[in-house]
Amino acid sequence: MSVQKAIAVVELAQPIRLIERPVPKPGPGEVLVKVSIAGREYLYCYVNPNLRSRLIGVVEQKNVTDPLANSFVPPHAVNPHDVLVREIGYFVGKDNLPGVLAIDIVGEIIQLGQNVDNDNFKIGDRVMGQGDPSVSDTKGSQEYAVLDADFIAHLPSAVSPDQADTIILNPLTSYVALFSPLGLDIPSPLDGAKTDFDYHRTSIVIIGGSSACGRFAIQLSKWVGMGTVVTVAGKHGESVLKSLGATHVIDRSIPDEDIQRQVRNIVGDDLLYVIDCNNRADHTPGIRMLSNAKKGTIVPLAAARPNTVDEAKIGPKQQGYNFKKFVCRPVLFRETAAQFYKALTQLIDHGVLKPTPFQVIEGLDADKINAQLDRWRDGQWPPRVNIHVS
Structure with a gap:
């Protein structure tokens, strides 16, 4: 078992191919997994105007056909991660080809590296x-x-393996946005420490609540008992969003001024927390929602965009405001990611x-x-794909 399919x-802007490559060996703290399911997530990111024109021209014209998949799509660049891997070498880099796809993985451990806790x-x-x-x-x-x-969890019993594969990257992104110092820094129940933080009296606005990250942010806000969970969505x-935990849903299609007015009618001038799951470059509307008298924080999840x-x-933000952003790579926040994955099976x-x-x-x-990549590139927006590898 030295070579695998x-x-x-293999070449940027060309069709992906079936190749052979060496079977990797687990290093210290790693496990080797026989892959059963490989999931492919959407990822918001910025590309330059020429690439945007080539990759997402149809989306720029809002020529989308799947209302469920696109209930959150703004008139900006929203791309599946692996389209950009194929077209421009996003994350992988042109000097590191061939580049394998998909980061949500379900499989069976077949080898343990050193220092893995048996x-x-x-x-x-x-x-x-x-x-x-x-x-x-x-x-x-x-x-x-x-x-x-540190970044794996046992398969849960409450959902199928395919369903579990949809609950890996995106909920971690939302968890970090909510509970990490990289994000809103709200105390997490997983910390195990006592806190006098009043979740019930806390309000949060989640822009783009119908996105995968938006949905998980709503669910996690409900989990900790936030009293007011406002989302801007279709x-x-x-x-669906209210069943996940949203207390209020504001129509994303109305003008920004009307959205901000409705937010303030709900939360007054007390809003300290905004997560923006939309791929917008201008975050003025989200910041306007924040309290004028207290220092609030906005966390945009389109980290690769300017x-x-x-x-x-x-x-008049009398105390100013915090603007935080991060890239969801667990190695960059190992302690928080490990905490999340240790609890993931139980959360599901x-x-x-x-x-x-x-x-x-x-x-x-x-x-x-x-x-499938072509369909995403051309703005047809089917649901995410689970590849049954074995």
Whole structure:
């Protein structure tokens, strides 16, 4: 077992191909997994205007056809991660080809590296985990992958393996945005420390609540008992978002001024927390929602984009405001990510985190995967794909 099959980007802006590459070996603190399912997530990111025109011209014209997948799509660049890997080498880099795809992984542990706690993970365990978008050995469109033992969890019993594969990257992103110093820095119940933080009296606004990250941010806000969870999203998804924990849903299609007015009618001048899951460059509207008398924080999740704020239009922020952003790579915040993945199985089994829609491609089928990437590139926006590798 020294060589394996993999789907990879071999040449930028060309179809991905089925190749052979070495089976990686787990290093200290890593496990080798026989991949069962490789999931492919959407990722908001910035690309330069020429690439934007080539990759997402249809989306710029709002020519989208799947209302569920696009209930959150703004008139800016919203791209599946792996389209940009294929087209421009995003994360992978042109000097690191071939580049394997997919970072949400379900599989079976077949080898333990040094220093892996045998009390937590054993050979034969079925696990779910996140690869590193920059490291092909850790990615899922291949028969075997190495995963950091801090970033895996046992498969839950309450959902299917396919459903579990949809609850890996995006909920971590939302968790970091809510509970890490990189984000809003709200105390997390997973910290185990006593806190006098009053969740019930806390209000939060989640812009783009119908996105995957938006949905998980709503669910996690409900989990800690936040009293007011306002989301800006498509009104046709209101019932779903309220079932996940939103207390108020504001129609994203109305003018920004009307959205801000409705937010203030709900929370007054007490809002300290905003998460923006939309791929907008201008964060003036979100900052305007924040309290004028107290220092609030906004966390945009489109970390790869440059950001602009019109300071003349944000209102009299007497105490200023915090603007935080991060890239969701667990190695950059190991302690927080490890804390989350240690609790992930229980969070799913207890119904805190619920799966998102998906469709399946059987096998490492380059033609079908290319066709799916083309559909995303062309703005047709099907649900995320789970590749059944084995």
